[in-house]
Amino acid sequence: xxxxxxxxxxLILVSAxxxxxxxxxxxxxxxxxxxxxxxxKPQVLGLAVVLLAIVLQAPSWGVLTTIVLVMTFQLLTQPMxxxxxxxxxxxxxxxxxDLLIEDDLGHDIEEHDQEAxxxxx
Amino acid sequence: xxxxxxxxxxxxxxxxIGALAAVYRIIRGxxxxxxxxxxxxxxxxxxxxxxxxxxxxSHTDTLVVMLILSMFAVVGSISIARFMAKQxxx
Numbered sequence: 001x002x003x004x005x006x007x008x009x010x011l012i013l014v015s016a017x018x019x020x021x022x023x024x025x026x027x028x029x030x031x032x033x034x035x036x037x038x039x040x041k042p043q044v045l046g047l048a049v050v051l052l053a054i055v056l057q058a059p060s061w062g063v064l065t066t067i068v069l070v071m072t073f074q075l076l077t078q079p080m081x082x083x084x085x086x087x088x089x090x091x092x093x094x095x096x097x098d099l100l101i102e103d104d105l106g107h108d109i110e111e112h113d114q115e116a117x118x119x120x121x
Numbered sequence: 122x123x124x125x126x127x128x129x130x131x132x133x134x135x136x137x138i139g140a141l142a143a144v145y146r147i148i149r150g151x152x153x154x155x156x157x158x159x160x161x162x163x164x165x166x167x168x169x170x171x172x173x174x175x176x177x178x179s180h181t182d183t184l185v186v187m188l189i190l191s192m193f194a195v196v197g198s199i200s201i202a203r204f205m206a207k208q209x210x211x
Contacts, residue, residue: 016139
């Protein structure tokens with residue numbers, strides 16, 4: 001059993017643990033924004049460690065370039081998803097306002113509405 | 122039993138728990154945004170499980186599947202979130 005094989009096993013277990021943590025978090029957390037926090041763990045770090053395990057197990061330039069592409073596309077697209085889901089959750093009142101410590105977007109929308117009212121007069 | 126065999130069993134149980142939890146949230150989810158989010162999590166777990174299977178069996182056949190999934194996973198959730206109506210509380 002080589003050191004690379006031990007590392008591959010540990011990395012796979014880290015990814016599996018993050019997936020399980022996301023599943024438990026998505027059940028236990030109370031609203032969309034907090035579930036969004038739990039959901040991003042396997043999407044970024046879980047995928048990163050499992051891709052590292054693949055390149056340790058089959059080290060070649062073709063595999064390395066492909067996993068860099070996979071990680072790039074994941075890092076490009078998942079923030080878009082999270083942004084759109086969070087925005088839709090705020091706009092459609094799926095946010096538990098009593099759990100928020102500070103509602104920055106609410107302040108900004110209020111200020112913008114006041115400026116628009118002042119401008120229309 | 123080999124080292125990677127034991128790792129594959131433990132990892133399979135963990136991936137299974139995560140996927141079942143995501144399916145539970147898809148069924149129960151109070152709003153459609155929760156369901157879209159849980160679908161994303163299920164897809165991420167599927168991508169991670171594909172990669173773990175490749176690393177355990179040391180082949181690279183499904184690397185292209187991971188690439189395509191990571192490129193097009195974004196379409197579903199964004200279209201749901203984009204056309205979410207304000208009064209839709211179901």
